[in-house]
Amino acid sequence: MKTFFNSTVATAVACLSLFSCTQQDEELSPNESLKVSQQSDLVGFDPTTCNLIQSFGTGELPRAVDVIEENRAIFTVKAQRRGHNGKYLNETSAVLLDPQDPATNLLNPFDTQMAGVYGLLTVGDESGLAANETGGRVILDFTPVSSVTMKTLVVADIEESEAGSKVQLFSSTGQLLDEKPLPVTGDKGLGFVSFDNVPGVAKVIVTFGYERQKSGSGAIARLQLCIEGEGVDDFCFQSINSVWMQYTGSNPANITVKAKEGAASKVVYSGKGVKPGTMFKLENAAGFGEALVVETQRKDKETIPMTCNGPTSLKKQYGNFKLVEVRSGAGMPLLLQ
CATH class of the missing domain: 2.60.120 (Jelly Rolls)
Known part of the structure; x- marks a missing residue:
């Protein structure tokens, strides 16, 4: 996520060194x-x-x-x-x-x-x-x-x-x-x-x-x-490593998201007083294991599968949580049902 300025000086020098560049510009209309x-x-x-x-x-x-x-x-x-x-x-x-x-x-x-x-x-x-x-x-x-x-x-x-x-x-x-x-x-x-x-x-x-x-x-x-809805791919062959999620409940909530792998789990997001409509990003280069488990202080609990071995069956909505975008190592967003 870096802001950068692309210089085209090198390209300019290369073009100027070739007579054909100038000649072509003269032959073409603006x-x-x-x-x-x-x-x-x-x-x-x-x-x-x-x-x-x-x-x-x-x-x-x-x-x-x-x-x-x-x-x-x-x-x-x-x-x-x-x-x-x-x-x-x-x-x-x-x-x-x-x-x-x-x-x-x-x-x-x-x-x-x-x-x-x-x-x-x-x-x-x-x-x-x-x-x-x-x-x-x-x-x-x-x-x-x-x-x-x-x-x-x-x-x-x-x-x-x-x-x-x-x-x-x-x-x-x-x-x-x-x-x-x-x-x-x-x-x-x-x-x-x-x-x-x-x-x-x-x-x-x-x-x-x-x-x-x-x-x-x-x-x-x-x-x-x-x-929205363009550029999606309905096949997933690499681990899911990027998830944008939105809380769609009606009241602020304390939210915890854990990545589950077998009997083990790891907290990947924690937020207090998260307002309705708030979006947040979860990212892990190694993937999220079997599933993401999302909980609130009101004992709301949703399990979102993170398996990736062909056509995905991910839904857009899980209770009070919406998946805005999900990406695997392939780069393109995955199709959400």
């Missing part, structure tokens, strides 16, 4: 030169991505956007400029800018081409035709598809003065699932934020500039995710 494979040729592509968002829909640029639909994913988007003392102004439409237009001034041409960037999603200024420079945030709401598993966020133009920019992931109940700083990319640079497959994400808030300062700009250049 649109053709940006056609990059959605897999191995796309810088920073995660092969387990189900839904790649890189054009943010169709239409002329620049334009205001409220709903984005691409690659089977659909979500709403809003923007807020930041006022004095960190207070945010009323929500407006977000703005989608053309990365190839020099007036956009958010991403250099080389990274635009190598990363396959077709649109830059950002907070618009008062004109609605350029990026806001006084700080703000973009709010992505995935409830139209229920939720998503976040994999990678690609951002542009986060300068040193904008350190403190961040991305936050929230569940449908408002729980903060993860928060990471946006990498400082430098002027017109490109940066990557990778998540450890955080599922159940209903809302993403990307903040440009430190909250208490009325300054900051930047843009979202690409999203890599899996909408």
Whole structure:
């Protein structure tokens, strides 16, 4: 779960050393030169991505956007400029800018081409035709598809003065699932934020500039995710080593989760006063043995099988506990009944 910035300098040098690179660019139209494979040729592509968002829909640029639909994913988007003392102004439409237009001034041409960037999603200024420079945030709401598993966020133009920019992931109940700083990319640079497959994400808030300062700009250049129910595999051949669970009871509870192997058991999670709707992750590289035993102080007890030898029979719901996502060593989420 590390935040990192992918430099493309080495690739640039290699390309510049080949005359064919320049020659090919001269022969291709601007649109053709940006056609990059959605897999191995796309810088920073995660092969387990189900839904790649890189054009943010169709239409002329620049334009205001409220709903984005691409690659089977659909979500709403809003923007807020930041006022004095960190207070945010009323929500407006977000703005989608053309990365190839020099007036956009958010991403250099080389990274635009190598990363396959077709649109830059950002907070618009008062004109609605350029990026806001006084700080703000973009709010992505995935409830139209229920939720998503976040994999990678690609951002542009986060300068040193904008350190403190961040991305936050929230569940449908408002729980903060993860928060990471946006990498400082430098002027017109490109940066990557990778998540450890955080599922159940209903809302993403990307903040440009430190909250208490009325300054900051930047843009979202690409999203890599899996909408709920996509990318699942109904066969399990390696030990289950990652489980996201949600408490769905009606009252706060003290929860203990034990991994059971024969007569032995080991506590893998313990939480006091866990609120309804709270999600938590269980992880063990060696697997969880035969089963997970979940108990509360009210003597509620659920046994969830963790055997892995072919088609799984895991259910989504066990009493007051929901399995949001289960993964084995194979990497892809397992099918839940």
